[in-house]
Amino acid sequence: MPSYQAVLFDFFGTLTRSVQRGAAHLGTAELLGCPTETLNEVLNRTYYERATGRFGNAEATLRWVCAQAGVHPSDRAVRAAVASRHRAVRADTRLRADAVPVLAALRQRGLRTGVISDCTHELPAFLPQLAIAPLLDVRVYSVQVGRCKPDAALYLTACRRLGLAPRDCLYVGDGGSQELTGAERAGMSAVRLAAPDLAEHMVFNADRDWRGPTLGALHDVLGLAGAAVVGMGVDGRAG
Structure with missing residues (x-):
């Protein structure tokens, strides 16, 4: 099993449950x-x-x-x-119940963590109030970088901020924006989250030809990263 120094996550549909535009x-x-x-x-x-x-x-x-x-x-x-x-x-935006425990477990094992997200202006404004915020070493937003996935610039920006090479990083995402293909092209390992709720997820430019590793639940990433989960059940609505 590869040895990683960081695990980087997509946000919408990966650290969160499936997203649809609600009544608001x-x-x-x-x-x-x-x-x-x-x-x-x-x-x-x-x-x-x-x-x-x-x-x-x-x-x-x-x-x-x-x-x-x-x-x-x-x-x-x-x-x-x-x-x-x-x-x-x-x-x-509703965090997955295991988002906080997974990030905490990774950090307890000495791994760095981060988010790489295609997003508009709203996410950078409210993510600091979410329960996951203190557990992220790096946050890379397309709206600030000026590029969207699968452009290598987003992945390499995260690596540069962490001081790591792409080969040291595992990327986890639901597959929107061809993000998994993009992560691999940038030199990272990538794994797809295929949680059941994602059948209802609003997604653009999906990585439909992905044939790489797939996880059924977010906490399964701990096996790939060599971490043990600790205490689950945090909803994630903070602030």
């Missing part, structure tokens, strides 16, 4: 004066453009989205919608 997103559409279906269509179609941060901050990005949807809300409405969207994405 309806309020964002209402504030913008945009039909929910239209807004969701634009959000889906432009995900990777937005996740690279190319349109500026959260407010500027939402203005651009509105233009794509054919609506032109006031400055006040856009500011309110940015706050509404932040709350909605946060409400969609």
Whole structure:
């Protein structure tokens, strides 16, 4: 079994349970004066453009989205919608029950841990309030790096911040954004999380041809990393 010095995780669908846009997103559409279906269509179609941060901050990005949807809300409405969207994405985010115990067990064994996530502006704003935050040595967000998976830049940024070579790192993800293929191309080992709830997960550009190792539950990574799980059952809603 390979010896790793760090385990790096995808966030949505990996450290969290499956994600779908919940009812809270309806309020964002209402504030913008945009039909929910239209807004969701634009959000889906432009995900990777937005996740690279190319349109500026959260407010500027939402203005651009509105233009794509054919609506032109006031400055006040856009500011309110940015706050509404932040709350909605946060409400969609539920950590897996074993996320905190797994990260804690890895760190107790001396391994470094981190997150590499394709995301828009909301995740960097609320992740520091989550129960996993103190257990992460590095956090790499596409919206800050300016690239999305499977671009090697995200994986190599994590390695650089940790002071490790890619071969020293194990990457764990559900397979969205061809992240597993990207991790291997960057020089890491990769494993897919295939938890049952992910059948309902909102995913873009899935790694459908992945033929590498697969785990049925997040805590199974401890076997690959040589760590023993300690005390499970933390929901993860912190702050």
